[in-house]
Structure formats: structure tokens, C-alpha cells
Amino acid sequence: MSKEYIVAPSLLATDPLNFGRDVKMLERAGAKWFHVDCMDGTFVPNFSFGYSTVSALRKFTDRVLDVHLMIDRPIRYIDEYSKAGADYLTIHVEADTEENTLKALEKIKANGVKCGLSIKPKTPVSAIEKYLPILDLVLVMTVEPGFGGQSFMKDMMPKLNELSKKLSEVNPACHIQVDGGIDVNTFGFCKENGANVFVAGSACLKAEDKKAFIQTIEQ
């Protein structure tokens, strides 16, 4: 089964004083999804957007809002992010106990939102294996989460490949997303290893021709 290729520009790389302008510019460039990074200063050593931004975006754009929660014990905030209008809510398997991770995923689904689960570079595929059948998206981090503009970790490719194989058996419709250091030179490695959703922050926002950037990766 072949999946659609999608670029999800990361809004972390936008100009905070021209946020709306940048969102509209990315819409005109053909962005179908927006990746919204939410950080709590604890799970990762940085802060970024919260659910008020997701809610403001929901009123401002009809594109898919792909919300990446880099927060500890995300179960505490699932209802707020669901109400804010996220289309996808992705949590980290490292952020809570197994029991709470399952509960959080079930809560996301019960709220009518698509659920995603992410692994940091040092986390193996085996850590998320049991959740695979219920997921709508798996996010394989290709940098340590927390900051934009870091270098792509090519050594994540065997892990991505292992995940793709497992998903093709148990949940072939599940999106496979990569995030961190994705640009015109690195997306190909991810595509070869099964990724179909490409988060791109700095490379997309810095590209002179954003439409061409998106089309190059999505073709």
C-alpha cells in the first residue's frame, strides 16, 4: 500500500512577531499540515507553543494541525489540546508510565482526535511495539527533541526501517513521521526507509522557494 507523502512545516521556525503572516505564506506554498511543537521546559529543556496557540491556529487555518507534545505526563493536558482543535496529538513514550501512555492514547481517540506516539533517538522500537495497532501516527525523532536547526541523525535509519516493517504487518495505514534536520538532502534516506510525513522547520522556512521545497519532498 503506498501512502501519500506529506510535508508538515514546523511552526517553531516561524518569526514569532509575524506568526500569522508565516502561516499564510506556508498555506500559499501548499502546506497541507502544520506541525505544532509544544514544549514544557521539563520533558525538553525549552519552551514553545501551548494549547492557546493551537486554538488560535484552529480559527485561522483549515489545514491539518499536527501537534507534537514534548511534555511530561501528557495525559494531564489531552482534553485541553483536543478542545483546542488538534487533528493529531502525538505524545512521547518516554514521558510517562506504560499504563498512563496507554490511557493517554485512549483518551486522545475517545476525544475524536488522531493519536500519535513518538520515540527519542535513544528509544528502541520495542518500547512502542505494543501500541502500534492502535496508532494513527508514529514519530521517529531524527534529532534530540527540544530545538530546531539541529543536524539530522542518519543513524536513525535502521530503526525507521525496523518500524516500517513492523507497521506494514500490524497497521499498514499508520503514518510514519520523521522530525529533525529534514531538508532536501536528508528526506530521501527517510523515504527509502518508509517515512511518509516529513516535518521540516528551518529548512522549509529558510527555503527561498517554499512551494518547490514542499513539492520536491512530496513527489
Ligand code: DX5
Ligand atoms: C524539535 C522539534 C522539531 C523542530 C524541527 O524538537 O520537534 O519539530 O521544529 O526543526 P528542524 O526541521 O529545524 O530540525
Ligand code: ZN
Ligand atoms: Zn516536532
